[in-house]
Amino acid sequence: MASKLISQMGLPQSIANVFAARNIQTAKDALSYTEFELMELLDVGLAEVTSAVAQISEVTCPSYQTALLLMEDRLHNGYLVGHLSTRLKGVDDALCGGIPSGALTELVGPAGIGKTQFCLKLALAAALPVCNGGLNGRVIYIDTESKFSSTRMIEIGKNSYPELFRMEGKAQEMAGRIVVLRPASLSEFTEREYERDTRAPRKNSLGWHISFLKSLAEFSQIPIVVTNQVRAQSSDVAHYPFEVHNMDQTVKNHEHLESHLVAALGIHWAHAVNIRLVLEAHSDQRFIKVAKSPCSPPKAFPFVVTSGGISLLSDEGIEVMGPEINTIRCQGYDNLVRGERW
Amino acid sequence: MKHLKFASQSSKSEGSDGSRSIVAGAQTAWDMLREEQTQTHITTSSEDLDAILGGGINCKEITEVGGVPGIGKTQLGIQLAINVQIPVDYGGLGGKAVYIDTEGSFRVERAFQIAEACIQDTLNSFVVQQRDVKVCQEKMQPKAFLANIFYFRICSYTEQIAVINYLDKFIAEQKDVKIVIIDSITFHFRQDFDDLALRTRVLGGMALKLMKLANKYSVAVVLLNQVTTKITGGSFQLTLALGDSWSHACTNRIILYWSGNERHAYIDKSPSLPSASAPFSVTGKGIRNAVSNCKRIKMM
Numbered sequence: 001m002a003s004k005l006i007s008q009m010g011l012p013q014s015i016a017n018v019f020a021a022r023n024i025q026t027a028k029d030a031l032s033y034t035e036f037e038l039m040e041l042l043d044v045g046l047a048e049v050t051s052a053v054a055q056i057s058e059v060t061c062p063s064y065q066t067a068l069l070l071m072e073d074r075l076h077n078g079y080l081v082g083h084l085s086t087r088l089k090g091v092d093d094a095l096c097g098g099i100p101s102g103a104l105t106e107l108v109g110p111a112g113i114g115k116t117q118f119c120l121k122l123a124l125a126a127a128l129p130v131c132n133g134g135l136n137g138r139v140i141y142i143d144t145e146s147k148f149s150s151t152r153m154i155e156i157g158k159n160s161y162p163e164l165f166r167m168e169g170k171a172q173e174m175a176g177r178i179v180v181l182r183p184a185s186l187s188e189f190t191e192r193e194y195e196r197d198t199r200a201p202r203k204n205s206l207g208w209h210i211s212f213l214k215s216l217a218e219f220s221q222i223p224i225v226v227t228n229q230v231r232a233q234s235s236d237v238a239h240y241p242f243e244v245h246n247m248d249q250t251v252k253n254h255e256h257l258e259s260h261l262v263a264a265l266g267i268h269w270a271h272a273v274n275i276r277l278v279l280e281a282h283s284d285q286r287f288i289k290v291a292k293s294p295c296s297p298p299k300a301f302p303f304v305v306t307s308g309g310i311s312l313l314s315d316e317g318i319e320v321m322g323p324e325i326n327t328i329r330c331q332g333y334d335n336l337v338r339g340e341r342w
Numbered sequence: 343m344k345h346l347k348f349a350s351q352s353s354k355s356e357g358s359d360g361s362r363s364i365v366a367g368a369q370t371a372w373d374m375l376r377e378e379q380t381q382t383h384i385t386t387s388s389e390d391l392d393a394i395l396g397g398g399i400n401c402k403e404i405t406e407v408g409g410v411p412g413i414g415k416t417q418l419g420i421q422l423a424i425n426v427q428i429p430v431d432y433g434g435l436g437g438k439a440v441y442i443d444t445e446g447s448f449r450v451e452r453a454f455q456i457a458e459a460c461i462q463d464t465l466n467s468f469v470v471q472q473r474d475v476k477v478c479q480e481k482m483q484p485k486a487f488l489a490n491i492f493y494f495r496i497c498s499y500t501e502q503i504a505v506i507n508y509l510d511k512f513i514a515e516q517k518d519v520k521i522v523i524i525d526s527i528t529f530h531f532r533q534d535f536d537d538l539a540l541r542t543r544v545l546g547g548m549a550l551k552l553m554k555l556a557n558k559y560s561v562a563v564v565l566l567n568q569v570t571t572k573i574t575g576g577s578f579q580l581t582l583a584l585g586d587s588w589s590h591a592c593t594n595r596i597i598l599y600w601s602g603n604e605r606h607a608y609i610d611k612s613p614s615l616p617s618a619s620a621p622f623s624v625t626g627k628g629i630r631n632a633v634s635n636c637k638r639i640k641m642m
Contacts, residue, residue: 032503
C-alpha cells in the first residue's frame with residue numbers, strides 16, 4: 001500500500017504533475033511530509049495540498065471490516081483462518097483455539113526444556129490432514145541450532161497418530177511437507193531476501209527482523225512460531241520515575257534473582273510478539289505458561305516430554321498472579337534430565 | 343491598535359448559542375467551562391479507575407496509555423471499544439468505535455467475551471421501562487456490539503498516516519463514532535526508522551491531526567504506547583517510547599504498571615486531574631476493579 005504510485009491515484013492533472021516534477025512518486029514519499037512542508041516544496045496553496053493529501057490517504061488506507069465480519073470470516077473458513085491446535089487442551093483453551101494465524105507466537109525457555117520438542121509437534125500438526133486436527137499444509141522449519149531430528153518427528157507421529165502413520169507411505173507424505181532450512185547465520189538467510197533492495201535499512205537490526213516477521217505473519221495469515229533463549233536477570237530492574245519509593249523492596253529480593261532468568265532480546269522484542277509461551281522448570285516439574293495472551297488470564301500448566309511429543313499433566317492450569325508469569329525458573333532441573341528419557 | 347478596534351466592534355456579534363465571539367474560531371474561557379462541565383466520559387468498567395479519571399476517558403481529548411508487555415493495554419483498548427456502545431438509556435454514550443490495529447493484537451473472540459460480560463453487567467444494574475425493553479434487547483446483543491467496531495489493520499507507517507488522514511472523512515460519514523483507539527501508536531515508528539528527525543516531524547503532524555479530529559467530532563482518542571528503558575542519573579528507568587517530543591503531544595497520559603502482584607494505573611499527565619494511582623484487574627469479563635482486600639486509591 002505504501003508503494004502505490006501517485007500517478008495512478010486519479011488526482012487532478014495539475015497537482016499530479018507537480019508531485020512528479022518534485023520526484024514524489026509513491027504514497028510513502030508524499031505522506032512523509034506534513035502539509036505545510038508540501039506547500040513549501042510544491043509551491044501550491046494549502047487548500048490544494050489538503051485535498052490532494054486527503055485523496056492520497058483515502059486511496060492508501062486499507063479497507064476496514066467490522067469486528068462482526070472478522071468473526072464471521074473465521075467461522076466461515078473454519079480451519080483455514082484462525083488457529084493451529086496444539087493438541088494440548090489446556091493451552092488451546094487459554095489461547096482461544098490454538099496458535100493464532102497472522103500473529104507472532106514465541107516459545108521461550110532455558111536450554112533443553114522442550115522448545116524443540118514442541119516445535120516438532122507443531123510442525124507435524126500443521127502438516128496433518130484436517131480430519132486429524134491439522135492444517136493440511138506445508139511447513140517451513142528454520143533450524144538455526146541444528147536441532148531438527150527427522151527420526152524424532154516420525155516417532156512423535158507414530159506415537160500420537162498411530163492409525164494414520166500405519167498407512168502406507170503416510171509417514172513419507174507428512175515428512176515430505178516439512179521443508180527444513182539451515183542457515184549458517186540469520187543474516188545469510190535474510191540477505192537473499194533483500195539483495196535487490198538497495199534502500200533497505202540495516203539488516204542486522206532487531207527492528208528490521210521484527211518488521212519482517214510481522215509483515216510475513218500479516219500477509220500470509222499463517223501461524224508463525226519463534227523460539228527464544230534466556231538470559232540471567234540483571235540486578236537492576238528498571239522502574240518508572242514515579243515508582244521511586246518502591247526501590248527498597250527490590251534490594252531485598254536480590255538473592256531471589258540469581259535463580260531467575262528472563263527472555264533474551266529485551267523489552268522491545270517482548271512488545272513485538274503477540275503470544276508468549278514460557279517454558280520453565282521448578283519443584284521437579286516442568287511448566288508451560290501462557291504469558292502475554294489477549295485471550296485469557298496468565299496460566300501455568302505442568303507438562304512432560306513423552307515419546308508422543310509433549311503432553312499436559314493437567315488441563316486446568318494454575319493461575320499465576322502478577323509479573324511472575326514472565327520470570328523463568330530453572331531449579332531442580334538436573335533431576336528431571338536424569339529421570340526422563342528426553 | 344486596529345486589531346483592538348476590530349475586536350471591540352465585533353464583540354457585539356453573537357454566536358448561535360448566545361456566546362460572544364471575539365475573534366473567529368476562539369472561545370472565551372467561560373464558555374469553555376460550560377462545555378467542560380457537560381463533558382462526556384467513557385467508563386473503563388473499573389470504578390476505581392474511573393474515579394481517578396474523573397468519570398472515565400474524556401471525549402474531545404487524546405489519552406495515551408502506556409505499559410510493559412502483558413499489562414493489559416490491548417485489554418483496556420477492547421474494553422473501551424465495547425463500553426462506548428452502552429446505550430444512552432443505560433448511562434452510556436451509544437456510540438461506535440474505530441479500532442486501528444498496528445500489531446495484530448486484536449482478538450475478535452476476546453472482544454465477543456468482553457461484549458457479553460459488559461451487556462450482562464449493564465442489564466443487571468439497570469432497570470428499564472417496560473416499553474423500552476424490546477428496543478434495548480436488539481441493541482444489547484454481543485454481535486450487535488461487534489458490528490459497531492470498525493477495524494483497520496495497518497502494516498506500515500505510511501498506512502498509519504493515511505488512516506489518520508482518512509478518519510476525517512470516515513467519521514463525518516459514519517456520524518456515530520465516539521472513540522478512536524490506536525493499538526499501538528508506536529509499532530511502525532520503532533522498527534526501522536533511520537531518520538529520527540523525519541520521525542519527529544511525522545509524529546508531530548500525526549498528533550496535530552488527531553487533536554483536530556478529537557475536537558471537531560468530540561471523539562475520545564486513545565493511543566496505546568510501548569515502553570523502553572533510558573539511562574537517567576546512572577540507572578535504568580522505564581519510560582514510554584517515541585521520545586521526548588512525542589511526550590508533549592498527548593493531553594493525558596496513563597501508565598499501567600505492576601505493583602507487587604497487582605495491576606495499577608497511574609495518571610502521569612493531565613491538565614485537570616491530580617496524579618493518582620488506582621488498582622485494577624484483567625478478568626475473563628474484561629477490565630474490572632481489583633479484588634484485593636486492601637483496595638485503596640493512592641494520591642501521590
